[in-house]
Amino acid sequence: MTIKAIIFDVDGTLADTEDAHRIAFNTAFAENNLDWNWDVALYDKLLKVTGGKERIKYFVESFLPDFSKPADYDRFVKNLHLVKTSHYTTMLRNGLIPLRPGIKQLITEAHRTGIKLAIATTTTPENVSALLEVGLGTNWEKYFSVNGCGDIVPNKKPAPDIYHWVLRELKLSPAECIALEDSNNGLRSALAAGIKTYVTINPYTCTQDFTGAEAVFDDLSDLPRFYKVIGVEVVS
Ligand code: XBP
Numbered sequence: 001m002t003i004k005a006i007i008f009d010v011d012g013t014l015a016d017t018e019d020a021h022r023i024a025f026n027t028a029f030a031e032n033n034l035d036w037n038w039d040v041a042l043y044d045k046l047l048k049v050t051g052g053k054e055r056i057k058y059f060v061e062s063f064l065p066d067f068s069k070p071a072d073y074d075r076f077v078k079n080l081h082l083v084k085t086s087h088y089t090t091m092l093r094n095g096l097i098p099l100r101p102g103i104k105q106l107i108t109e110a111h112r113t114g115i116k117l118a119i120a121t122t123t124t125p126e127n128v129s130a131l132l133e134v135g136l137g138t139n140w141e142k143y144f145s146v147n148g149c150g151d152i153v154p155n156k157k158p159a160p161d162i163y164h165w166v167l168r169e170l171k172l173s174p175a176e177c178i179a180l181e182d183s184n185n186g187l188r189s190a191l192a193a194g195i196k197t198y199v200t201i202n203p204y205t206c207t208q209d210f211t212g213a214e215a216v217f218d219d220l221s222d223l224p225r226f227y228k229v230i231g232v233e234v235v236s
Pocket residue numbers: 009010011012018021049050051052053120121122123124127157186
């Protein structure tokens with residue numbers, strides 16, 4: 001079957017963003033007088049949990065058993081995450097994080113060919129806009145039929161919720177779509193929704209288990225090869 005839609009993960013797939021997320025978290029912690037510092041080795045462990053607010057809570061539960069939680073803990077985490085998002089989007093708007101090789105060309109060519117494009121991410125809509133405004137231009141939304149972000153579903157990846165939501169919005173069956181992911185959590189999420197999944201690895205995810213993926217690529221710098229593997233002919 002020819003595919004009708006490509007569903008993109010964001011962090012790690014459209015751009016190598018995780019280290020910018022990590023730095024933004026650390027800046028937010030320092031600004032809130034918390035002596036927390038997430039180095040690369042620790043962040044690698046924390047990436048087990050998707051979603052920034054969920055990741056902060058996982059850190060507190062698993063690594064800070066003696067932390068005395070403020071009375072309104074949910075609000076505390078929410079505020080910390082808002083500060084983190086503002087630092088992160090500033091980094092994006094300053095052009096610090098380019099799209100990965102082949103991504104802009106894939107998006108423009110697939111769109112021109114009439115293949116629908118969608119986003120399925122655990123990150124916030126603000127972060128997606130900031131990344132794609134810089135990477136694709138202020139009219140980036142014209143490329144995407146569906147934009148599934150952050151808190152719109154109850155359970156984040158590896159749960160399939162966000163992919164189920166995107167499929168419903170696209171009005172397509174899993175068999176008519178493919179997903180592009182970079183992580184084990186993302187792969188499990190897409191596979192649990194019944195979608196064929198292709199993986200592009202990055203420094204944080206290169207040693208993860210990608211059993212079940214249709215194919216694993218270093219990146220999409222060789223787009224003709226990718227088109228061949230996924231079985232589409234694009235208008236270039
Ligand atoms: C990756 C994530 C995100 C980001 C942080 O999401 O796990 O949690 O690290 O983003 P995906 P927020 O690969 O699905 O795009 O702080 O905005 O939640």
